Amino acid sequence: MIWKTLKVGFHRLxxxxxxxRISALISPWLWAGFALCTAIGLYYALYVVPPDYQQSDSYxxxxxHVPSAWQAMAGYLVMAILAAIALVWRIRTTEIMAMMCAPIGAAFTVIxxxxxxxxxxxxxxxWWAWDARLTSMLVLLFIYLGIMGLYAAFEDRRKGARVxxxxVLVGVVNIPIIHFSVEWWTTLHQGSTIRFFGESTMHPSMMPPLVWxxxxxxxxxxxxxxxRxxxxxxxxxxxxxxxxxAFGGDA
Amino acid sequence: MIPDFEYGFYVWTSYAVFALVIGWQIIQPLARRRRILAELREELALETGEYDDPDS
Incomplete structure (x- = not known):
């Protein structure tokens, strides 16, 4: 019964x-949340946390940098899940959402x-070193741009989205490469500072702006x-x- | 008001890059929506014969 309701709800969405209609309702709340979290985060980042004893204010x-990097990778995973759903169930809105992840992910990769x-x-x-972390992140940008280009190259949007x-699914292989690059190879880029399992090496006083x-x-x-x-x-x-x-009246 | 940071150039340029890219992510969908709605309005007006040609 619950499964059926969920299935119907999913297809209705x-x-x-x-x-x-639903995205028009949700989007302003997400924007409001973003504005609030950014305001608090920037206040902490620029005014509250002290300078680092080695890196001074540059840190x-x-x-x-770190939230953007995480989002560039998380955005790719969201895009891959949507792409898999789109390929299996051929849901057009999911196809569109998967394609619209690419320019946003690319923006975070650029940042x-x-x-x-x-x-x-x-x-x-x-400014730059051809080290494994930096290079794999640059490859991520090219993959994002490739997806955008491929989608735009087809006159038939649905065909473009499917290709x-x-x-997108092939490019998923790059995500673990980015993540583990600092462990698999000797890199100029430092290893993970924040660990979800285990102790982070960042001082707790520096955590609030990062979280916000x-x-x-x-x-x-x-x-x-x-x-989008x-x-x-x-x-x-x-x-x-x-x-x-919908727009006949006010368009 | 504006903090005076060591390595200020690098810090503020980074935050400016962040602001510019995020700003573009806000502006682009708004501008595109505006353009689509304007085109839709034009198409609907053409269909109903209420099109007011600005060049005529």
């Missing part, structure tokens, strides 16, 4: 008008690479994903009845 860059470079210059003495979804900014970027990812998906759906369905009905 896949219906474009329902998805459009404040990590409060945006991660640029801020990492800006931190590396004063701390390592170089790009396969590339991590939550903020996750909420922002959700909000932009819904907004709604736009894509609207663009694809512009000649369909539900769009005409």
């Amino acid at each position: 896949g219906s474009p008008p329902t998805f459009y 404040r860059i990590l409060f945006i 991660c690479l640029l801020t990492g470079s800006l931190w590396g210059r004063p701390m390592w003495g170089t 790009a979804c396969i590339l 900014m991590t939550v903020a970027v996750k909420l922002m990812f959700g909000a932009v994903l819904l907004d 998906s709604r736009n894509e759906l609207l663009e694809q369905d512009r000649r369909k009845g539900w769009v005409r009905q």
